[in-house]
Amino acid sequence: MSNTHYQLKVRNIVSETDQAIVIEFENPANQPLAYQSGQFLTLLLNIDGEPIRRAYSLCTSPAVDEFPAVTVKRVAGGKASNYLNDHLKKGDTIEVIEAQGMFTTEYDASQKRHRILLGGGSGITPLMSILKSTLQKEPQSIVSLIYANQNNASVIFKKQLEDLQNQYADRLKVVHVLEKTPLLWSKGYKGRLDSKLLKKILQTLPALEPSQTEYYLCGPSGMMQQVETSFQELGLPLESLRKESFGVSPQEAAEKRAAVVEKSKEEGLIAQTYNIKVIYAGEEFVFDVPADQTILETALKQDIDLPFSCQSGMCTACMGRCTSGKVVLDEEDALTPKELEQGYVLTCVGHPMSEGVVIEID
Ligand SMILES: Cc1cc2nc3c(=O)[nH]c(=O)nc-3n(C[C@H](O)[C@H](O)[C@H](O)COP(=O)(O)OP(=O)(O)OC[C@H]3O[C@@H](n4cnc5c(N)ncnc54)[C@H](O)[C@@H]3O)c2cc1C
Ligand code: FES
Missing domain, CATH: 3.10.20.30 (Beta-grasp domain)
Structure with missing residues (x-):
């Protein structure tokens, strides 16, 4: 059976950073978009007469957000990401293929677990959805987000994460890691997620039993490789590490x-x-x-x-x-x-x- 296609109207476009926009879609009344946290939409674009399709993870949670949205970060020289950032307008319609992808997880209100999300750059998108769904659907579970970025200006969802931390002060911890920190920056760590830094950060997080701890990873390929190496070096369970990759060079x-x-x-x-x-x-x-x-x-x-x-x-x-x-x-x-x-x-x-x-x- 072939996949369902939707014509989604752009409800709103928000500049998250100077390199990334959030595209919020109307949810068609006759055919609401069904999706799970962690899944992606395939956008079917026509750029200068050339049909192009690209995957973008839903950054919203079906349990929390009324309208589905994706976040698109510019890739240097990239066709679709720059086209969307430069030319997409509110009211435009985009053809998309139904939500797909296996980077999903289960939710169970009776569970008490610790979901540790490791994100880098635009890799925050599916993690943001899992983060929101877990906080909403599992009242006893806690979530820690370790979020690596180049600098303060490239942090996507900075304000939304701050608000969520205030709302779920006892169940959500966000740890920022920047390669280049601003002067007098005291809100996180500096560097890359090598085993030394990862160990240091993990020691500050609430400790549940290993059987209650799950890890989710999404980011640029270099960062993902580094985290996997750190897991091996620290003897952390690679089998508990779920991964989603956006592509390689x-x-x-x-x-x-x-x-x-x-x-x-x-x-x-x-x-x-x-x-x-x-x-x-x-x-x-x-x-x-x-x-x-x-x-x-x-x-x-x-x-x-x-x-x-x-x-x-x-x-x-x-x-x-x-x-x-x-x-x-x-x-x-x-x-x-x-x-x-x-x-x-x-x-x-x-x-x-x-x-x-x-x-x-x-
Ligand atoms: C499952 C999935 C979910 C995704 N979700 C998101 C999302 O939520 N937000 C988001 O911004 N992007 C996401 N992506 C990436 C997105 O699909 C595009 O690959 C990205 O926007 C680049 O497309 P482009 O047309 O601009 O670049 P292209 O024209 O395809 O590429 C331009 C140049 O950049 C290189 N390049 C492209 N992607 C990468 C990369 N990841 N690493 C290194 N070099 C690269 C290309 O090889 C080429 O040289 C996702 C990808 C997958 C597979
Ligand atoms: S088209 Fe994405 S894995 Fe083949």
């Missing part, structure tokens, strides 16, 4: 691709053109995929309408199950070990590596 993507090609060779797999079958929305598509292209890339070039959003192996919108043959992924972080074991693949970063590949997409 072209250089990192190329490095990962080169490593995958090398590993495939060692395993005796041959990169060449293979004929594959994809089953989606009741139709079967059979096509050749050249070695230097991904399955999704090839399908789209042939006007085969498969589902996708980020096109970089981050969001799982293109996920399908490989029921026959061998597919190798350039990036598999977004899939859980169980999903990988069950044969799930991401067509946007997937390459067939044997004859007889069949992929079924729900």
Whole structure:
């Protein structure tokens, strides 16, 4: 079944920082937008005649906020983020694909737990939604947000976080970490989240049993890698760390691709053109995929309408199950070990590596 598309009217645009806007949407009365905290919307844009789609996490909570919103931070040279920051107006309509994504969690009013959210830059967006939903839906749980930014001016939701801290003084703690601090700054820590700083900060947070403590991480790839390394160095449970990535630089993507090609060779797999079958929305598509292209890339070039959003192996919108043959992924972080074991693949970063590949997409 293909995904539902909505035409969402822009209700309001708020400049959060000089690099980021919050886009608040009307909620269509005839077809209200259903979403869970941590999920993202895919915006379908047309920029100078070119169709472009990008994923943006909902920064609002369905349990708290009347209108759904996303926050878009400028990326240097980025097409969609700068277009939205520069040209989007109140009253405009944007086509979006229904909320998707697995960076969600459960809420249970009888639970008492500590959710530690580790955010960097625009990575605050899904965490903000989880933060608000947890405070609203779990009256006994506490939330700590460790929020890393370059400087004071780049902190998104500064005022909203202050208000929430006042409202939930005994259940929410926000810890700011800045690379460059203002003179006489006493509101947080300076530096990067290496193991020394992370340890220092964690010691200041309320301590619940490890079984009651959950960690959620979203930020730039460098920050996420650093936090994961810090977790290893501090002996913290990596299995309790849930992650969402917004993307990697072209250089990192190329490095990962080169490593995958090398590993495939060692395993005796041959990169060449293979004929594959994809089953989606009741139709079967059979096509050749050249070695230097991904399955999704090839399908789209042939006007085969498969589902996708980020096109970089981050969001799982293109996920399908490989029921026959061998597919190798350039990036598999977004899939859980169980999903990988069950044969799930991401067509946007997937390459067939044997004859007889069949992929079924729900
Ligand atoms: C699940 C998901 C949720 C997301 N949620 C948000 C959100 O809430 N807010 C938000 O602002 N963005 C979010 N993003 C990122 C967003 O989808 C776009 O990737 C981002 O806005 C850049 O798009 P662009 O068209 O401006 O840049 P592009 O034109 O795609 O890229 C411009 C240049 O920047 C590089 N680049 C792009 N993204 C990155 C990156 N992350 N790290 C390093 N280099 C990069 C590109 O490779 C290219 O060189 C999310 C991404 C995913 C996958
Ligand atoms: S389109 Fe996002 S993971 Fe493939």
